[in-house]
Amino acid sequence: MMRRLLIGSVWSYFALLLIGPILYLAVQSFDEGIAAYWREVTKPEALHGFALTFEITAIVLAVNLSFGSITALVLVRQQFAGRTILSGLIDLPFSVSPVIAGFMLILLFGPETILGTFFGTLGVKVLFAMPAMVLATLFATFPFVVRELTPLLQTIGTDAEEAARTLGANEWQVFLKVTLPMLKWGFVYGATLTVARAIGEFGAVLVVSGNILLVTQTATLHIYQSYVDFNYVGANAVALTLLAVSFAILTVLELAKAKAAATLV
Amino acid sequence: MTQHTLLELALRSAAIGYVALLILFPLAAIAHQSFIGGIDHFIQDISSPQASSALLLTVEAAFITTVINAIFGTLSAVVLVRYEFPGRWFLNALVDLPFAIPTLVTGLMIAAIYGPTSLLGMWLQTGGVTVLYDKPGIVLAMLFVTMPFTIRALQPILIELDREQEEASFTLGASPWTTFWKVTVPSVLPGLLTGVFLTFVRALGEFGSIVIVAGNIPMKTQVASVYVYGEIESYNPQGATSVSVFVLLISFLVLILLERLTRPPGERMPRWWRWSNRSLATSIIRPSEIG
Numbered sequence: 147m148m149r150r151l152l153i154g155s156v157w158s159y160f161a162l163l164l165i166g167p168i169l170y171l172a173v174q175s176f177d178e179g180i181a182a183y184w185r186e187v188t189k190p191e192a193l194h195g196f197a198l199t200f201e202i203t204a205i206v207l208a209v210n211l212s213f214g215s216i217t218a219l220v221l222v223r224q225q226f227a228g229r230t231i232l233s234g235l236i237d238l239p240f241s242v243s244p245v246i247a248g249f250m251l252i253l254l255f256g257p258e259t260i261l262g263t264f265f266g267t268l269g270v271k272v273l274f275a276m277p278a279m280v281l282a283t284l285f286a287t288f289p290f291v292v293r294e295l296t297p298l299l300q301t302i303g304t305d306a307e308e309a310a311r312t313l314g315a316n317e318w319q320v321f322l323k324v325t326l327p328m329l330k331w332g333f334v335y336g337a338t339l340t341v342a343r344a345i346g347e348f349g350a351v352l353v354v355s356g357n358i359l360l361v362t363q364t365a366t367l368h369i370y371q372s373y374v375d376f377n378y379v380g381a382n383a384v385a386l387t388l389l390a391v392s393f394a395i396l397t398v399l400e401l402a403k404a405k406a407a408a409t410l411v
Numbered sequence: 412m413t414q415h416t417l418l419e420l421a422l423r424s425a426a427i428g429y430v431a432l433l434i435l436f437p438l439a440a441i442a443h444q445s446f447i448g449g450i451d452h453f454i455q456d457i458s459s460p461q462a463s464s465a466l467l468l469t470v471e472a473a474f475i476t477t478v479i480n481a482i483f484g485t486l487s488a489v490v491l492v493r494y495e496f497p498g499r500w501f502l503n504a505l506v507d508l509p510f511a512i513p514t515l516v517t518g519l520m521i522a523a524i525y526g527p528t529s530l531l532g533m534w535l536q537t538g539g540v541t542v543l544y545d546k547p548g549i550v551l552a553m554l555f556v557t558m559p560f561t562i563r564a565l566q567p568i569l570i571e572l573d574r575e576q577e578e579a580s581f582t583l584g585a586s587p588w589t590t591f592w593k594v595t596v597p598s599v600l601p602g603l604l605t606g607v608f609l610t611f612v613r614a615l616g617e618f619g620s621i622v623i624v625a626g627n628i629p630m631k632t633q634v635a636s637v638y639v640y641g642e643i644e645s646y647n648p649q650g651a652t653s654v655s656v657f658v659l660l661i662s663f664l665v666l667i668l669l670e671r672l673t674r675p676p677g678e679r680m681p682r683w684w685r686w687s688n689r690s691l692a693t694s695i696i697r698p699s700e701i702g
Binding site for chain 1: 520
């Protein structure tokens with residue numbers, strides 16, 4: 147009896163908070179038919195938003211994977227002054243509101259600051275353009291790859307790498323042939339979380355992009371604009387599309403988790 | 412200098428440079444801006460009627476969210492770990508979903524199903540409950556985005572927690588109540604605290620979903636992040652800075668408190684600096700920790 151009550155309340159919690167809202171959005175998006183859905187997601191503004199989101203996500207993923215793995219390697223393998231501070235700073239983005247993160251970038255690259263003047267004289271537009279949007283997304287996704295890789299690096303140790311070096315492999319070969327394969331599923335997991343967050347990032351990007359139609363308007367910004375303009379069908383249609391992507395991401399996450407558990411045991 | 416240490420040095424500089432550019436410089440920028448204003452301005456800014464009401468509302472909603480999340484998160488974690496039932500695998504996979512859904516989409520979903528046009532929203536309205544553009548909507552949005560935190564922080568601990576310990580306690584004549592307080596609670600507490608505190612911090616900063624469900628009614632449904640956004644839009648960097656710094660300070664204090672509370676006695680290094688193994692982001696269950 148007790149058991150049934152507990153299971154029932156957990157199902158209700160999930161239904162009210164997660165399952166209900168998701169199903170309802172799906173139903174609502176097709177409220178005016180599939181033709182209306184298709185018209186909304188193929189509008190030039192929507193297509194531009196998808197393309198821009200894809201572009202930012204690709205850049206962020208590449209930077210995050212390379213610098214994230216370097217940072218994880220340095221944190222686990224090297225001892226130096228300031229290592230704990232570095233480690234503490236990495237977790238910080240989790241606790242900073244996206245709006246505040248975006249605002250910090252505005253303060254850093256604004257026209258009156260040192261960095262802003264520097265890039266201004268170079269003719270590089272940082273704010274209300276691609277660079278700031280990438281930086282904002284990098285800030286939000288920064289911890290994912292590092293925090294997936296550090297525990298893995300600690301677990302696998304350096305024995306295999308030392309063996310490879312003794313057998314005459316150079317540093318690059320050691321990394322590519324020994325370290326990387328062992329980190330594979332950690333990379334997949336961290337990369338998937340990065341992609342999810344990059345696609346979904348809104349607050350920070352809204353603040354630094356200026357939300358300029360067909361220029362700096364990403365998919366989430368397009369949803370926001372449609373909603374503010376009372377185009378609920380348009381907002382829901384693009385939102386449902388992103389929701390479908392979220393489910394794909396969740397599937398990859400669950401798969402990576404199972405694979406990693408299988409290889410580690 | 413050998414080639415090996417040269418490579419190490421290059422990698423270290425790259426890592427430090429990257430973290431400095433992305434995290435340290437932006438933080439320094441807002442700290443600098445705050446110092447320009449001075450402490451009098453800071454107090455004046457955060458105690459203006461609109462700012463203080465936004466801050467109070469945010470803390471209040473985040474607190475309610477944290478309490479609900481703690482209760483239902485613990486319940487969900489226990490049920491998912493200890494019971495076999497139809498749909499268990501499905502629910503367990505769904506827990507990660509809020510990490511994958513854009514917060515703005517979360518806002519749209521809640522607005523749609525709890526709004527005045529849906530059956531549920533109409534039913535609630537006749538019962539005198541308004542969700543949208545009111546506090547319940549804000550709490551619902553915060554609950555959605557923080558849902559995985561407590562569950563994912565507790566699950567690995569509950570899996571590890573030896574039922575034998577509890578059974579031994581029973582055998583030795585302890586009552587279920589004593590067993591619960593002396594055996595179960597102490598081993599679960601660090602995980603629960605981690606989940607709960609991270610929920611609070613995450614809820615404090617939430618923006619995307621709240622901006623949709625709360626509307627932007629000053630003194631009524633305007634939370635701190637929405638207030639900061641408004642100040643930025645109306646070219647008032649000083650006001651935005653003061654409220655931002657205040658929110659950041661609360662977040663950091665909460666995290667430091669968490670570190671103090673969960674640090675095992677005698678451990679040298681603050682644990683929240685090495686969250687790498689459990690926790691953080693928490694919340695994501697580590698592959699190695701699944702049975």
